[in-house]
Amino acid sequence: MSRAPAPSMVDDEVGVYVSGRAHRTLADADTLSSGMRRRRAFTLVLLTLVLPGSAQLVAGNRSLGRLAVRAWLVLVALLMGFGLVFLASHSLAIGLLGRGWVLGTVEWLIVAYAGLWALLFVDAWRLGRPSSLVLRARRMLTACTAVMLVFTSGGLVYAASTVGAGRDALGALFSDGAAVGAVDGRYNVLLLGADTGRDRVGTRPDSIQLVSIDARTGAPVTFGFARDTENINFRPGSTMARLMPQGWNCGDQCLLNGLFTWAQDHAAQFPAGTKSPGVLATREAVEALSGLTIQYYVMIDLKGFRKMVDAVGGLDVTVKYRTPIGGGTSPIVGWIEPGTQHLDGYHALWYARSRQGSTNYERMARQRCVLTAMSDQLDPETVLLRFQKIASASSALLQTDLPQSELGRFADLAMKARSQKIRSVNFVPPLIKPWSYDPHTITSTVASTIAASEKGVATKTKAKPKAKGGATATRTTAAKPRHRAAPRAQPGTAVQDPTKAAGNAAESDLSSVCSAAS
Template sequence: MSQASLASSQPVRYPDSGSQPVMTRRAWVLVVLNILIPGSAQLLAGNRRLGRFGVGATFVLWALIIAAGLTFLLSRSTILTIASMSISLIAIALVLAFYAVLWLILTLDTLRLVRLIKAAPSARGWVAGLATILLVATSGTAAYGAFVATTASNFVSNVFITAPPKPAIDGRYNIMLLGGDSGPDRDGLRPDSITVVSIDAATGAATMIGLPRNMEYVPFSEGSPLAAAYPNGYGADLGCEVSVCLLNSVYTEVELMSPEMYPDAVAQGSEPGIEGMRDAVQGITGLSIQYYALIDMQGFLDLVDSLGGITVDVATAVPIHSDETFTTVAEWIGPGVVHLDGYHALWYARSRHDTSDYDRMARQRQLEEALLEQFTPANVLSQLQGVAAAGTRVVKTDIPQASLGYFVDLASKTKNLPLQNVELVPDNGVDPEDPDYDHIRQLVAAGVAPIPSSDTTGG
């Protein structure tokens, strides 16, 4: 068959290169085909082996996306679980990197096939521009996705443990949050903030229970090593092994003096001091604590900064001190709605001037709620590297990777519901120096009681 006949019957593969209108139309057709079905341009006008590979890979990707979408609709937590496992994230990163390279090759090869020099001069810039936009939109997006997946995988593997999930107890998950107050003038870490987040496993309704760090005569879980050592409460009989026998001293005592009480703690992703605190919090509240999260307060500063700060409504001005005696005020935070960076957020949580521990508890709870509210996918993705880096320094937890998808799904429900608060403070009839633990457990039980269905719609 002659060249003229081939150009007439197959103008895309065998174009009349002397005709600018034909070459211009052909250029547009190939670029658009490369957008719609990557690899099809090569099937029609180039290396058919590369084209078959590209089209086949495109169909495989479509099938994966459709399967993932259907699974998400039918079982959202399954997809979230897969997407939050370290090994799954690595696999996703490799797949995205593969497609980034493939689309780069196909797009550059498409530009070669269109023979821009043969197209009309007025169309060359538009064709090249469209191909470049495609290159950035496809290969660039896939490459960024691979980066996100790799960063997330490193974060997940560094923070969350590999272990089977724990079941809900009485229909709830109870997570102990400890704000670590470490410093050069202290032996070890002392929890400065102690909170239990109790979440309804079905509805996502959450209750935050704030425990004063200065509670005395703390009871421990029945059968625990500390219950055997202090059967009448922490320090109730002959004192304790540290200078003061308060709730937040339990961590220091067990971690520094008696780590042998919890020999398996480290192997299970915890620490002896944390397990001692878990037994104390369970004894106080009457709740079974499945998981903990230890948040370093200095690292908290980096996390807030990585998210671009947080906004809170400051009721009463809070001072920032310029000396270690907390007497000289350098500046004030508030009053009013204030956007805080990490430095100011940390001072807002910890400032002691003309305030009580209960005021600090309220401010810390306010920051926790603000952080949860502003911890959105858009914020996290836009600052992912900083958030992940801060997170590995900030958080230590025994929540397993296998539970992340479930908790992410549950958290989406929690955000749409009113957050309940139970503060174990004097205003609620709790005297930390002489606590009535039966009364405390009644407060907790009432606070975590299921909300009537008519009240679970939020807002």
């Protein structure tokens, strides 16, 4: 008379108790009934889903099972380790994922795990002895295995392709140059919105913003400069001071945004190795105007912006004034009506660059609205679900000299900035007249606004800062004037009738033109 098997046994690989009879049942199906064979086959496939390799440990090649379990334990350890790094330092974690070689390694690891998991599912299906099952059970087992394989290994393959797309996008967008440290505890980044439409000669940045970020707290301050700013005298010792010792002073023919085209046309006069003379010239002009040292720039091409808007599924913008689609050298083919609108790439681009019946300041406000909407509405879920489209569109959207090594730092600052009050000053009428102004008014306003921002963060008060020189800096724009002058037309620009509400509102408060819908 044979003795009953031991009550239980411990599998040292998976660390769980399996009864002797159950283990023998999974390992050998020859003596089982039809129902037990069916349950055994499905159990092996489900074990592969829960803990890859466990089916092989109890019913198949134990060496393969040990390898798979150990591989998955290593994966869990790596994920837990990265999670701890992320909790300890967001910038370090994001900085690691911003390195091309790290993303390349991750991509190949994901592919390897996908292949291993697929192999384990096929082997688990084989161990289930499908030929010993009735036809209906055999089909159900095969279908179940196929579905699990698609959602596991297929999902990993998709994740690998997403990581690869991200690696390619980062390589195309960001440089491998040396990082530049903060100056006086701040990072200053020049944001340019470039318009390269078919009706324009060369590239001209119509939106010129300087973002100054506290290197410790991430508190941001933004300064907007009108495209038609004149009378710019460069800092001594700068490249542009050497090329233009008398400054950029020739009236309506020497506007701030025209520097870009001039520099590109005279690239041979710039130092060897200058990647973008237009960016260098514009950067040095804004440095001279603001009194700040700019470390990096980001240029957003409006035509690429259309592709990016479509990639993220459109933008929600609250439109305050009717805006034409077309105009100027092309006929008006439609209108973007007031109210909360969901704009696709085509309409978002026209809303940002439409000129007909608008002042430069209103157009500047609309461009800022769509860029703000993009920033506010690009949530992690959207990025995850549309990552490959976003990655493919990003190379047409952005140019920057920000090195990959700084991605972690700036991502961390960006997360801190989202919880901070954003102070913004726009150097447009009535704060200054871009064609006739005292340079000290700009530099003193910049200095006092930054000082107020730092003080506000330190004391956690909500007091509004007063700018020196008689100007008042607020979160959005300068204070309203007592007397308002009509906007001055620039060559080739259709200026709105000064009696129209949109033009006047844009001069006194850019946020009155539109806003990013919440």
